[in-house]
Amino acid sequence: MPVITTIEDLRSLARRRVPRMFFDYADSGSWTEATYRANEADFQAIKLRQRVAVNMEGRSLHTRMAGQDVAMPVALAPTGLTGMQHADGEILAARAAASMGVPFTLSTMSICSIEDVAARTQSPFWFQLYMMRDRAFMESLIERAKAARCSALMLTLDLQILGQRHKDLKNGLSAPPKPTLANLLNLGSKPRWCWHMLHTQRRQFGNIVGHVKGVADMSSLSGWIAQQFDPRLTWADVEWIKQRWGGRLILKGILDEEDARLAADTGADAIVVSNHGGRQLDGAPSSIHALPGIVDAVGDRIEVLLDGGVRSGQDVLKAVALGAKGTLIGRAFLYGLGAMGEEGVRTALRIIQRELDLTMAFCGRTDICQVDRSVLLPGTYPTAALYR
Numbered sequence: 001m002p003v004i005t006t007i008e009d010l011r012s013l014a015r016r017r018v019p020r021m022f023f024d025y026a027d028s029g030s031w032t033e034a035t036y037r038a039n040e041a042d043f044q045a046i047k048l049r050q051r052v053a054v055n056m057e058g059r060s061l062h063t064r065m066a067g068q069d070v071a072m073p074v075a076l077a078p079t080g081l082t083g084m085q086h087a088d089g090e091i092l093a094a095r096a097a098a099s100m101g102v103p104f105t106l107s108t109m110s111i112c113s114i115e116d117v118a119a120r121t122q123s124p125f126w127f128q129l130y131m132m133r134d135r136a137f138m139e140s141l142i143e144r145a146k147a148a149r150c151s152a153l154m155l156t157l158d159l160q161i162l163g164q165r166h167k168d169l170k171n172g173l174s175a176p177p178k179p180t181l182a183n184l185l186n187l188g189s190k191p192r193w194c195w196h197m198l199h200t201q202r203r204q205f206g207n208i209v210g211h212v213k214g215v216a217d218m219s220s221l222s223g224w225i226a227q228q229f230d231p232r233l234t235w236a237d238v239e240w241i242k243q244r245w246g247g248r249l250i251l252k253g254i255l256d257e258e259d260a261r262l263a264a265d266t267g268a269d270a271i272v273v274s275n276h277g278g279r280q281l282d283g284a285p286s287s288i289h290a291l292p293g294i295v296d297a298v299g300d301r302i303e304v305l306l307d308g309g310v311r312s313g314q315d316v317l318k319a320v321a322l323g324a325k326g327t328l329i330g331r332a333f334l335y336g337l338g339a340m341g342e343e344g345v346r347t348a349l350r351i352i353q354r355e356l357d358l359t360m361a362f363c364g365r366t367d368i369c370q371v372d373r374s375v376l377l378p379g380t381y382p383t384a385a386l387y388r
Contacts, residue, residue, distance in 0.1 A: 004339075004347055007311045007332045014085070014338030017193055020186050021171035022084045026334045029278035030163035035286065036278025039309025042286040046318045047377040051364030059357055059366045065326035066126075066152050066270050066303065067248055071101030072353050073320055073368060076345075077307050077328035078128030078154060078252075083111025083203075085338040087196035091120045093337055096345035098123035100353070105154055105328070108141065113206030118148035126152040126250070129241070130159060131233040137212055142244050144207075153245045154272070155238065158253030160231040163280040196341075238266050252307065255290050257297040260304075270303035270325075277308055277330055288319060293384040295323030313355025317363070320371045322381060 004010060015023055029036025061072040076097050082089040090112035097104035098121060105126040106117055117125060127145040132138050145153060177183045187194060197203065208224070209215055215224050230237075242249050251263045252272035263271045273291050275284045287308030295304050306319045307328035319327050329352070336348030360368060363375040373381070 005351070007335060007348060007351060010332075010335040010339045010344060010348055010351075013340070014335045014344075017190060018085055018338040019177060019183070019190050019193060021168075021173045021177060021183065022081060023338065024167040024171055025081060025165075025173055026079070026085060026331055026338075028165060028167040029282065030165050030280060031282035033278060033282065035275055035282050035284050038286040039275070039278055039288070040311060042288050042382070043309050043311075043315045043318060045380060046288070047380040048314070048317075048359065048363055049375055049377050050362055054364040056361040056366060059361055061353065061356060061360075061368045063326070063368050065103060065305065066250055068103060068151060070103065070326070072316070072356060073324070073326035074310075074316060074349070074352060075103040075126070075305075075326060075328050076105055076333050077330035078105040078107035078126075078156070079330045079334055080107050080109035081111065082107065082334065082337065083206075085334050086193070086341050086344075087200040088112060088202055089337050090117055092342035093333060093345050094121045094123075094125055096333075096336075096342050096349065097125075100346060100349040102349065103152075106150075108207055109205060111204065111206055112202050114141075114144045114148045114150070116202065116206055124149045124151040126150060126154055128154040128156060128252070130156055130228075131230045131237055131241075132228040133230045134212070134228060138241075139244060140211065141207065142241070146245075146247075150247075152248040152250055152269075153241070154250040154252050155241055156252045156276075157233065157238075158255075158274070158276050158280050160229055160233045162229065163276070163282070165279060235262055235266060238263075238268070242266060242268065250305070254294065255284060255287070257293050260294045260298045260302075264298045264302040268302065270305055271298070272305045272307050272328060273324070274307035274328075288315075288322065289382045291319065291322050291324060292382050296384040299323050310352075313352045313357070314359045316352060316356050317359050317371060318376065318381070320368060321373050321375050 063073050090110045094104040094117050105128050107128050108130050127150040172178050249268045250270045251268045253274050254260050254271045273287050303325050305326045306324040310327050310329050316327050333345050333348050336344035365371050
């Protein structure tokens with residue numbers, strides 16, 4: 001086993017252990033992948049202001065996200081097909097998150113169902129929802145999330161239509177994998193993944209199959225999904241969901257200041273500045289580039305979180321410095337899951353936690369709640385004026 005010191009180490013290991021179609025699904029963007037790359041590159045361009053002769057004892061990363069006490073300003077983002085990175089992946093990731101004191105978000109398009117995750121974990125988790133044409137099914141998902149004691153509902157706003165993801169098309173992505181010669185040869189080179197997958201019954205979309213009339217297996221699922229994402233989504237639909245949920249609501253997919261104001265008007269509890277990991281509109285700004293303008297526009301009215309490009313504790317610190325109350329990580333924890341299962345997710349979180357703690361100290365701060373733009377070098381970070 002190689003020595004794991006960074007998220008990139010986990011990525012390299014996951015690439016060797018996860019079938020190509022599922023690794024590429026997690027590790028790619030749409031079209032030219034320019035926005036996908038910008039999410040990381042724009043973080044790297046921001047420079048930190050090192051301070052010395054500052055008492056660094058008694059450091060604390062504890063804060064709150066969406067009304068919940070957290071060990072650090074990090075949550076696991078909703079990611080589809082998590083259970084195809086590693087068998088029972090959603091359950092393993094939820095357990096790892098709970099053990100590290102951070103929230104886990106279950107995707108509607110998960111392999112393990114809401115009930116599976118709730119039955120096999122102790123801590124409440126967040127549930128992510130898409131706007132679908134089948135409103136009765138959406139209502140049933142909301143009721144199932146309530147029954148599972150989910151502590152927040154996260155509505156994704158930027159997936160009414162699906163961005164074109166070239167790697168997925170070329171790989172013939174499906175769950176379970178299509179038995180083509182290329183896929184079979186690739187699966188044969190991943191014995192660890194195959195061994196774990198053979199020992200689970202969770203190989204299809206657990207929140208959907210068996211819960212929708214006419215969808216009893218994977219063969220009938222694809223046609224249903226193709227018709228379900230609702231392009232008619234409006235702010236009125238957000239209010240419809242808010243009334244039926246009745247609990248803490250997070251809106252994910254905000255990238256524009258005017259949309260942020262409209263989101264705040266709905267009475268939601270938090271928004272997530274996100275471009276869907278660069279998987280939707282290629283050419284859109286990076287999440288960190290959009291963050292300052294949105295914070296300036298609505299940060300006093302609604303909690304602002306950030307998703308996209310976070311690969312280190314330093315990235316978390318930079319996002320918090322620019323006004324985010326917390327961050328969501330997707331690929332970073334998926335790399336850990338694909339590399340080493342539950343322990344890999346914990347490893348990813350430990351790496352980020354340690355990097356965040358040390359970087360905060362080097363910048364002369366001992367409490368994450370006291371971090372602001374003064375820890376960044378002027379001229380290296382985006383501002384609201386630059387975004388406009």
